[in-house]
Amino acid sequence: MLERTLWHPVALSHGIGRAPVAARLLETPLVLWRDDTGALHAWHDQCPHRGAALSLGRVTRxxxxxxxxxxQFRAGGQCTHVPAVPDFKPGPRHCALVFETREAYGMLWVRLAPPEGEGSPVHQLPAFAAETEPRLRKVTSGPYLVQASAPRIIENFLDMAHFGYVHEGWLGARDRPEIPPYEVATTPHGVRATSCFAFQPQSSIHAVDGAQVEYTYEVTGPYTAVLTKVPEAGTTALAGLEESIAMFVCPVTEETSVAWTRMAMNDFESPDARLIDFQNTIFGQDQPVLESQRPKRLPLAPDAEVHSAADRMSAAYRRFLLGAGIQWGVIR
Incomplete structure (x- = not known):
């Protein structure tokens, strides 16, 4: 399955310490843990001996x-010690199932199966990596456990027409719901929308007045998207505000997901809690609507749901998923 060969976020890096942590990805149970060098590991959460959950164990030596x-299993998965038979030398079959891992953007990413050829790297998002863009501050909110498929969550993130209704008084206003025409283009890794405008009473914690806000959206993978927003000059307390938000979604099952948002901005003064509270409010408004949608999986057939001109980015995202061969969380 293609989705198993892609990189997926499964946890915040700082949330994994010496104690094993359980997670799930594509209905696969994972155990996440660090060894004494600080390296992160993601294994199948099942002991090869009698199938117990390794996440209930501990890290020792x-x-x-x-x-x-x-x-006991060392990094790499090989069993090194069987206490009941201390002189026994475990062989190659006495090994935990190990998955590839990467750390990026403050998160642990996991790939469950090797791709054919080189495969795709972890998404290249320089603005969200502390080491490549120190000029921008990074803050992550979540995790949000959502009873919705990962593609439904990404499509909602790309949708501006719901602002005036789901986020009334915040990202939109009922009396100004219009979404002017905007441009959509394909990219080597997804789709991109530019010249997107929406009126917002409070576009961020720095808003001092309602503003026409320009958005750029980019899908960088089946379950990952990024937006940048630029409010009208003079409508924010922080002059020259730069703000980008990435939506990272872990497909847990076909109809349940875990999501995080990672912010990159030139605001180095506001407390983390205030920035996170704003994102919690916005996502909290989206969540009940997301969980109400039927079908829970995103239908990709052109005639499955009706559309309007404001849905150009969403339609392009569906075509991207269809062309990429994505099966998980969609109805083809």
Missing amino acids: GQLECPYHGW
């Missing part, structure tokens, strides 16, 4: 110990 019989 830099190795992951099964909670059932105390078998």
